[in-house]
Amino acid sequence: YEISACLVGSEMCIRDSCSTAQQAILQELLHCTVSLVQDQYGNYVVQHVLEHGTPRDKSMIIEQLLGKMVQLSQHKFASNVIEKCVQYGNYQERQIIIDEILGDQSFEGGGALEAMMKDQYANYVVQKIIDVCDGNQRERIIQRIQPHVGSLKKYTYGKHIIARLEKIIGKLSS
DSSP, rough: OOOHHHHHHHHHHHHHHHHHHHHHHHHHHTHHHHHHSSTTTHHHHHHHHHHHHHHHHHHHHHHTTTTTTTHHHHHHTTHHHHHHHHHHHOOHHHHHHHHHHOOOOOOOBBBBHHHHHSTTOOOHHHHHHHHSSSSHHHHHHHHGGGGHHHTTTTTTHHHHHHHHHHHHHOOOOO
């Protein structure tokens, strides 16, 4: 209870403080960003900064999470933060996140994207990327998804990805 009250208090402090106090709080948050995003209450504080912070604040948080995007996308609380990184990050940050996901081939049976599309939390991150990315980024994602359409239909969460893509580009062939 004390931790949750402290974190909710931190969110209010960030929102209501002068810029000097905000920066001091943000510096403290940056020291434990990876832990906070995985906390049932702390993730809301980080989401708040991503939604309402300055571009610099957002960039500093995203920078703390780079290299861990796939792993955090598969976490119940952290996945919400990664969605906000995709939504509120700038074009270049979004590109770096996409590159990280598409470049990670360390998963058994395929790459990170394939694993994320079948994951109960990470599939929402993939959907968010599809929703907010630009045309070139979306084309890269679609090219990587299309060979897996047949197998995605066998997974509950994979079906969500197919539905999102079909809403955007029309019927997908298996």
